[in-house]
Amino acid sequence: MNASAWRRVVGRWWYDRRTRALLLQLGAAAAIVAVAAWIVETTAAHLAERNMSAGFGFLRQHAGFVIGETLIPFDSQDSYLRAAVVCGLNTVFVSLLACVAASILGAVIGLGRLAANPVLHRLASLYVLVFRNTPLLLQMILWYALLQALPPVRQALSLAGSVFLSQRGLRLPALVVQPEVLIAAAGAIVLVAVLVSRIGPRWRLPVLIASLLAGAALFSSRVGVDLPIRRGFNFVGGLEMTPEFTALFAGLTLYYAAYIAEIVRGGILAVPRGQWEAARALGLSAWRVMRHVVVPQALRVITPPLTMEYVGIIKSSSLGILVGYPELFWSVSAMIGQTGHAIEGIAVLMLAYLVPSLGAAAAMNAFNRRLLRTSAA
Amino acid sequence: MRFQTALVCFAVAMLTTALSGEAAQAGQTLDAVRARGTVKCGVNMGAVGFAAADSSGAVKGFDADFCRTIAAAVFGDAGKVTYLAITAASRFPMLQSGEVDLLFSQNSLTFTRDTALGLTAGPVYLYDGQGAMVSAKSDIKSIKDMDGASFCLAPGGSSELNLNDWFKAHKMTFKPIVIDNSEAARRAFFAGRCDSYSGDQSDLASKRALTPNPQDYVILPEIIAKSPIAPLVRQGDDQWLEIVKWAVYAVIIAEEHGITQANVDDELAHSASPEVQRLLGKQPELSKSIGLPPDWGYQIVKQVGNYGEIFERNLGKDSALHLPRALNRLWTDGGLIYAPLMI
Numbered sequence: 052m053n054a055s056a057w058r059r060v061v062g063r064w065w066y067d068r069r070t071r072a073l074l075l076q077l078g079a080a081a082a083i084v085a086v087a088a089w090i091v092e093t094t095a096a097h098l099a100e101r102n103m104s105a106g107f108g109f110l111r112q113h114a115g116f117v118i119g120e121t122l123i124p125f126d127s128q129d130s131y132l133r134a135a136v137v138c139g140l141n142t143v144f145v146s147l148l149a150c151v152a153a154s155i156l157g158a159v160i161g162l163g164r165l166a167a168n169p170v171l172h173r174l175a176s177l178y179v180l181v182f183r184n185t186p187l188l189l190q191m192i193l194w195y196a197l198l199q200a201l202p203p204v205r206q207a208l209s210l211a212g213s214v215f216l217s218q219r220g221l222r223l224p225a226l227v228v229q230p231e232v233l234i235a236a237a238g239a240i241v242l243v244a245v246l247v248s249r250i251g252p253r254w255r256l257p258v259l260i261a262s263l264l265a266g267a268a269l270f271s272s273r274v275g276v277d278l279p280i281r282r283g284f285n286f287v288g289g290l291e292m293t294p295e296f297t298a299l300f301a302g303l304t305l306y307y308a309a310y311i312a313e314i315v316r317g318g319i320l321a322v323p324r325g326q327w328e329a330a331r332a333l334g335l336s337a338w339r340v341m342r343h344v345v346v347p348q349a350l351r352v353i354t355p356p357l358t359m360e361y362v363g364i365i366k367s368s369s370l371g372i373l374v375g376y377p378e379l380f381w382s383v384s385a386m387i388g389q390t391g392h393a394i395e396g397i398a399v400l401m402l403a404y405l406v407p408s409l410g411a412a413a414a415m416n417a418f419n420r421r422l423l424r425t426s427a428a
Numbered sequence: 429m430r431f432q433t434a435l436v437c438f439a440v441a442m443l444t445t446a447l448s449g450e451a452a453q454a455g456q457t458l459d460a461v462r463a464r465g466t467v468k469c470g471v472n473m474g475a476v477g478f479a480a481a482d483s484s485g486a487v488k489g490f491d492a493d494f495c496r497t498i499a500a501a502v503f504g505d506a507g508k509v510t511y512l513a514i515t516a517a518s519r520f521p522m523l524q525s526g527e528v529d530l531l532f533s534q535n536s537l538t539f540t541r542d543t544a545l546g547l548t549a550g551p552v553y554l555y556d557g558q559g560a561m562v563s564a565k566s567d568i569k570s571i572k573d574m575d576g577a578s579f580c581l582a583p584g585g586s587s588e589l590n591l592n593d594w595f596k597a598h599k600m601t602f603k604p605i606v607i608d609n610s611e612a613a614r615r616a617f618f619a620g621r622c623d624s625y626s627g628d629q630s631d632l633a634s635k636r637a638l639t640p641n642p643q644d645y646v647i648l649p650e651i652i653a654k655s656p657i658a659p660l661v662r663q664g665d666d667q668w669l670e671i672v673k674w675a676v677y678a679v680i681i682a683e684e685h686g687i688t689q690a691n692v693d694d695e696l697a698h699s700a701s702p703e704v705q706r707l708l709g710k711q712p713e714l715s716k717s718i719g720l721p722p723d724w725g726y727q728i729v730k731q732v733g734n735y736g737e738i739f740e741r742n743l744g745k746d747s748a749l750h751l752p753r754a755l756n757r758l759w760t761d762g763g764l765i766y767a768p769l770m771i
Contacts (some may be wrong), residue, residue, distance in 0.1 A: 101524055102660070103546035113587040119604050127592045161463055192612075199619035218620050246696070284577045284623045285603075294621065295605065374724035375616065384608060388583060390547040391520050 061136065094394065109390045116385060119376045120293055131386050138382035145296065145378065146365045146407070149303035154357075155365065156304060157311025164316045184310035188370055191302030191384035196376045198294035204285055213278050215286055220297065222279035225290040232273045235284075239266060291422055295376040302374075303364050310333075310360050318353035319345060351422050360409045371406070379403055444537035451705050457529055457661070458719055463503055466510045469495035470528035473513035474611065477634045477742050477749045478534055490742040493551060494659065497675040497732050498530070501724040506731035516583050516610065520545050523660060530661045531670055534631060536586045537658040548674040550659040555755035556588050556751045557651030560624045561617075562688040564646050568623070571650050575600040580622035582610040587627050590653035609611040614638070618645075628655045630743060630751060635746040670718055678725045680767035681707050682734035683758060689733040696726060707770045725770075735765060 064070045098105045110132040118125050118137055122144060164176030182190070199218055202208060207217035215222040228236075243262045247255055281287030322345050330344040344352045369380035380400060387396040438548050448752050461467055471479035471491045479489040487509075496506035514522060522528050523695050524546055535541065536556075542549045560579070562568045571594070581588050583606050595602050607613040617625040625632065629647055636642045659676070661669050682688075685704050687695045696708045706714055708729070712722035721727075733739065735758075741752045757763025 098546075101546040101664075103524060104544060115592060116606075117592050117602075117604050119606070127596065195616075196619075199616065199621055201618050283575065287576075295607075372608040373612065375605050376611070377606070381606070381608065383589075385583060385606070388516050388585070389589070390540065391524075393521050 065393055080194075096393070098267055103391070105392075105395070107399075108394055109386075109392050109395070112390070114386075116391065118382070119375075120291075120296065120377060131382075131390070134382045134386065135379065135399060135403070138377050140380045141376070142365070142368050142371075142378040142380075142388075143407065145303070145371065145376065146368045147305065149364050149368070150361050152300070152304040153307040153311055153360070156308035158315050159317030160308060160312035161319070162304035164312060165319060179309045179312055182306055183313075187302060187306045187367055188373060190306055191298050191370055191374055194297035194301045199297060207286075209280075213289075215279055215281075218294065219285050220294050221292040222286045223290040223292070224279065225277040225288070227277050227365045229273065232270065236270055237264070239269075243336065273357070293376075295374050299371040299373040299376045302370070303367060306367075307360055307364050310363075311357065314353055314356045314360065315349075318349035321352045351419075354415060354419045354422060358412055358419075361411050361415065365407050365411060366404060398408060445569045447735070455665070455667050458671065459503070460526075461529055465503075466508045467495060467502060467530075468510045468512055468528045469498070469510050470514040470519055470522055470533050471495065475534060475631065475634050477630070477747055479511060479532075490554070490738060491534065493674065493731070493732050493738045493742060494532045495530075497728045498672065500669060500727040500731045501675050501678075501720050504532060504721060504723065504727045506727070516585060517548065517608070520660075522546060523547060523662060524541055526662075529592045529668070530659055532659050534628065534657055535660055536628070536655045543662065545644045546663050547660045548604045548663045548668065548669060550661065551676045552656040552764075553676050554626045554630065554657035556630050556657055558587055558627060558631045558653040558655050559632060559648055559651055560626045560635060561645055561647045562624045563620075564644050566623065568646075568648070571624075571648055571652060572598065572600075574602065576602070577623035578603040578605055578621075580625045581606045582613050582616040582627060582631075583608050585627075586653075586655075587769060588729040591626050594652040621658050623670065626652075628657070630657075630749070633743075633751055635748040647698040657767045663740065667719055671720065674718060675728060677767040677770070678728045679735040679738060680758070680765055681770050682725075682729045683736045683765075683768070686759070687729055687734060688737060689730060692726065692729045703770050 064074070091213075095105055111130050113128050114131050114134040115127050116134070117127050118134065120141065120325050121137050122139060125133065128283045130136075130362060160175045160178055163171050165177065166175070198220075201218045204217045204219045207215040207219075207222075207310045211214050213224045239262075243259070246262075247259055250258060277288050277290075279286040279291075326344055327340060327346065330340040335343070343423045368378055371378040372381040372384055375381075383396045390396075430630060469492075471487070471489075473487070474480050474490070475491075477489055478491040479487055479495075492509075492511065495509045499508040500506040502508075512522065512528050514528075514531065519531055519533055519535070520541070523531055530550075532553075537549045537552065541547060560571050560574070568574060570755070574722050579591060579602050581591065581604055586607065588604065591602065605613075605616065607616060614625070616622060617635075618639055625635065627635075629651070632647050636647070637647050639645065659672050661672055681703070682692075685695075685699075685701060685707075687699075687704065687707075692708070695704055696710075699705060699708075704712065707725040709715065709721075709723040709726050715722045718724075724742065733741070736753075738755060739756060740746050743749050744753060753763065755764045757765060759766040
């Protein structure tokens with residue numbers, strides 16, 4: 052192949068749009084990989100120069116510390132990796148609860164902002180104004196400080212001798228249910244739901260009440276109640292809500308509810324007035340106008356920014372470290388403090404926050420796509 | 429052409445970054461300190477008795493004084509110290525990255541800290557032990573009575589691990605409340621969130637001294653783990669390590685010979701003891717091996733004082749902490765404070 056033929060071949064590639072785009076993208080990807088590899092290599096070399104060991108092997112070492120509140124058991128002889136997983140579950144737990152609570156509260160306040168009642172309207176506006184314009188961390192520390200101002204554990208406020216509120220947190224009676232009973236109950240509920248949807252509307256209410264009574268009679272003997280009891284230094288038994296958890300949960304919920312309220316308000320205002328008027332002209336009740344006309348259209352507007360708020364909740368849950376809630380950042384920070392593996396610890400942390408954040412984003416995107424499909428059909 | 433220029437610039441930038449940030453080499457830290465004109469000392473800022481600003485804004489305390497011994501030795505001026513506040517998570521990275529020249533920050537010396545972090549320790553300058561502080565009203569007399577109790581703890585330290593080891597060994601349990609900010613952890617304890625606060629006894633005394641009503645809190649006499657407090661420097665710069673070691677030894681040797689801030693000039697002029705003469709710089713060739721001016725020992729004692737003076741002023745009877753010297757007496761008085769020979 053002579054020189055001009057060669058140039059022709061190259062020219063054909065270069066002037067073909069798709070080939071050129073592919074080549075350029077490959078080039079860009081190679082450059083990014085090269086830079087990343089160079090950063091890793093330089094860092095590793097510098098760590099070695101400073102006599103600092105690198106690598107993720109330390110994750111298998113015994114953590115040596117205990118974790119104050121966990122969803123699954125953790126012992127100090129377990130590894131750092133398990134500590135991160137246990138605390139990661141705490142992150143997921145508090146984030147999920149805060150997402151649900153902030154959505155409900157946000158929807159209520161958003162609707163309040165739209166209410167004709169001036170008191171309701173002003174209150175909701177004030178809420179948004181205050182909570183959106185002060186730092187989240189400040190709010191959390193305020194909640195934590197207020198929880199510290201509750202009576203000491205020996206003078207705990209008590210409700211019917213089974214609910215206790217003190218500086219050490221809130222203690223509630225817990226329901227103790229065997230897993231198999233729970234599964235049986237879930238099955239029964241599904242069965243009743245199917246039954247109720249099949250029969251005529253006239254019989255629905257009586258059947259529902261009858262099955263509720265039957266269910267209560269059947270299962271009440273199999274559900275135990277674990278009452279909190281004062282023993283030693285604190286209460287034992289029951290369900291415990293620690294001040295650390297409460298400060299984080301309340302902080303996230305109240306702060307993000309203000310943002311969600313504005314998103315909900317915006318979403319509802321985005322529904323054209325003609326839709327409201329048309330729905331009312333059809334004689335639909337106020338509830339049905341909302342349920343069947345406004346909310347489905349508003350959801351399409353609300354969902355994308357709402358996703359961002361949920362992701363924000365997950366990321367902001369890392370502030371829990373500052374009020375002593377053992378979440379993911381807390382565990383990695385402890386890990387760094389004990390072992391000095393700061394770079395690896397931060398890498399673990401970044402990866403761990405990327406997974407739920409991207410997961411939430413993907414789930415909401417899928418939901419959004421479905422919404423677009425159904426509304427288009 | 430422009431693209432090529434940009435490429436060359438990029439390559440040069442990458443190379444300089446790759447070549448910068450060299451590891452510690454002998455003499456490097458001292459040269460950097462001299463060029464800078466101050467010693468950058470990492471301290472646990474706000475710990476009363478160790479390093480806390482007084483009403484005039486000057487940083488005072490046991491750790492601050494040891495930082496000042498280094499500046500006195502290097503510059504002949506104990507005031508040439510820049511204090512950098514550390515946190516539990518940042519202290520070791522700050523030293524590793526060269527942000528500080530050394531740490532006098534209430535660090536317990538552990539195997540990991542001495543070996544695995546690219547750091548190395550100077551001599552133990554405070555023999556402490558981990559204990560527990562409780563409210564006087566609680567009537568708790570011993571940690572053995574504290575099964576199921578909650579403990580507020582400072583994060584990232586060895587105290588969390590020691591407490592866990594102790595409770596495990598005694599087949600007891602406790603609930604840790606670890607707040608990342610030691611100030612917040614302290615506040616939570618004094619607000620009543622936890623039954624106890626566990627840490628080094630000197631640190632408990634320091635925290636208690638900060639409350640408006642210290643008499644309402646009791647430090648239990650039990651020690652659940654020893655806590656040797658030592659300075660840390662980077663590995664690889666032996667000369668700097670030696671300066672830190674001998675600054676600590678100098679204040680000990682000064683106390684062994686009864687040399688104080690007040691009588692050091694007199695001792696310099698009249699002492700017949702050869703070791704005192706060597707310490708105070710009468711044999712200038714001795715100081716060559718450490719790279720310091722001949723009068724380094726004199727400057728330390730003159731400007732900062734001997735070990736006993738530093739202790740009593742910041743932690744002992746002349747301080748708000750009122751700690752007994754206990755293990756921190758000289759070996760001649762039955763303590764553990766002991767220095768090599770100044771020969």
